[in-house]
Amino acid sequence: MDEASFLEGYDPSDYPAVAVTVDVVALTIRDGRLSVLLVERGEQPFAGHRALPGGFVREETLGEAALRELAEETGLTPGAGDLERVHLEQLQTYGNPGRDPRMRVVSVAYLAFAPSLPEPTAGSDAARAYWVPVEEAKDLAFDHDEILADGLERARAKLEYTPLATAFTGPEFTIGELRQVYAAVWGEELHAGNFHRKVLSVPGFVESTGETTAKGGERGGPRAKLYRAGDARLLHPALLRPTREDRVR
Amino acid sequence: MDEASFLEGYDPSDYPAVAVTVDVVALTIRDGRLSVLLVERGEQPFAGHRALPGGFVREETLGEAALRELAEETGLTPGAGDLERVHLEQLQTYGNPGRDPRMRVVSVAYLAFAPSLPEPTAGSDAARAYWVPVEEAKDLAFDHDEILADGLERARAKLEYTPLATAFTGPEFTIGELRQVYAAVWGEELHAGNFHRKVLSVPGFVESTGETTAKGGERGGPRAKLYRAGDARLLHPALLRPTREDRVR
DNA sequence: GGAATAGTGTCTCTTAGACATTATCAG
DNA sequence: CTGATAATGTCTAAGAGACACTATTCC
CATH class of the missing domain: 1.10.10.10 (Winged helix-like DNA-binding domain superfamily/Winged helix DNA-binding domain)
Known part of the structure; x- marks a missing residue:
């Protein structure tokens, strides 16, 4: 069976192209305060705003994509012991039309619990990422305020x-x-x-x-x-x- | 900002096309037994197997897509009171490469709790759908056994x-x-x-x-x-x- | 010594669950 | 009448939380 018959009755005008991304709510405790990993956006839209780390899903599982994004933004390398103790679980999926003004983006959000990690300043990607106490994490890009709030509630309940x-x-x-x-x-x-x-x-x-x-x-x-x-x-x-x-x- | 710069650095060979679907774990109680709505598959793969109802996401929210699929399979019409009392919540998203042998499919699963609904025999689509006691719902298509198990555990915990x-x-x-x-x-x-x-x-x-x-x-x-x-x-x-x-x- | 923390003891109130009891209705 | 169900009562054990207390260590 090929893709053509799978898409039988599929009208591209009915089903616009959809991009699938992962976003990560990475939580740790720094100086006794619950903190979340945020990245500074350099490009439109929401240039200058902070956002949750995330990116496109490649040929990998969704969980692997989340761990990869987390590794890229923190500058830590998976498999080298740094991220071994990180707990990762799927949070929820956000796919409302219009949540990204450019195109239809369905984002699978993950929740990560990490022991105190170093401030990410090493890598190139990581230069624009840092930990922020959750009560100071406001006005995030896209619907990331909502995603963060859902992640916090999940974390509090899971404890x-x-x-x-x-x-x-x-x-x-x-x-x-x-x-x-x-x-x-x-x-x-x-x-x-x-x-x-x-x-x-x-x-x-x-x-x-x-x-x-x-x-x-x-x-x-x-x-x-x-x-x-x-x-x-x-x-x-x-x-x-x-x-x-x-x-x- | 246009889509082109959004996709800057986007290599189609790295990011294969992804289809986004919704699958619904619809639960009801019939004759005192917890039952799930299943559809009989007529096409390959898994022809003859039973599967959870589902389909492509259109220009709508993910929740709307789930409710639409549920309405199509049960033959009931949303907004006409039939489905008003249905509780719908997002379950989890399944996106492992290979879960559909034809192409990369990311499926957002929903969980529906419904009061006793009529056996779906009316509509055309609905003719191949029916309620099955959950302990008899085995060997479903794709990874739907796993999705059903996750849905049941969620339902039991939510009560x-x-x-x-x-x-x-x-x-x-x-x-x-x-x-x-x-x-x-x-x-x-x-x-x-x-x-x-x-x-x-x-x-x-x-x-x-x-x-x-x-x-x-x-x-x-x-x-x-x-x-x-x-x-x-x-x-x-x-x-x-x-x-x-x-x-x- | 004074202050802060680790760890334990005691008491009360609430809740889960086992079991019993009474009242009401179908057949 | 008999059996099943609705609704309430009683008792016990476990747990949550408030409070007290001792021992240990830092400054």
């Missing part, structure tokens, strides 16, 4: 019932560091004592390394025990966000 | 924390009918008494109409009070599925 907070930390971490991840993503302080007991009570969330930090905290306090991610893929019971009575309607 | 079970019922329903929706989707019987009290305890899930059914149940029992969907968009606290200790790892 509740999956162990993905560990994707923002190094391979070993303290319970306090994990709590700071939750605080940064949710934008709320959490009760240290209750959080500590809760995390340890969820089977498979974290497992002890038997070691402790070499020193206490910067502002005092005892040495903390070190943990690594456990084998759970879902948290049961979940760590629910502090209840907003009114977020329901 | 936990959203009031979408009411999308499977008529505008007025009894608590028992609602419980049967949960039982059909989750594939498990639920304790009638606890379910009843739980549903009424969640603010905004259902609201009483003040009426009751005209008759008791077919096999006896008192008349049941009637309810309609409330204004909650999230269930708080959620109705969690019976715990599978082992579904976590």
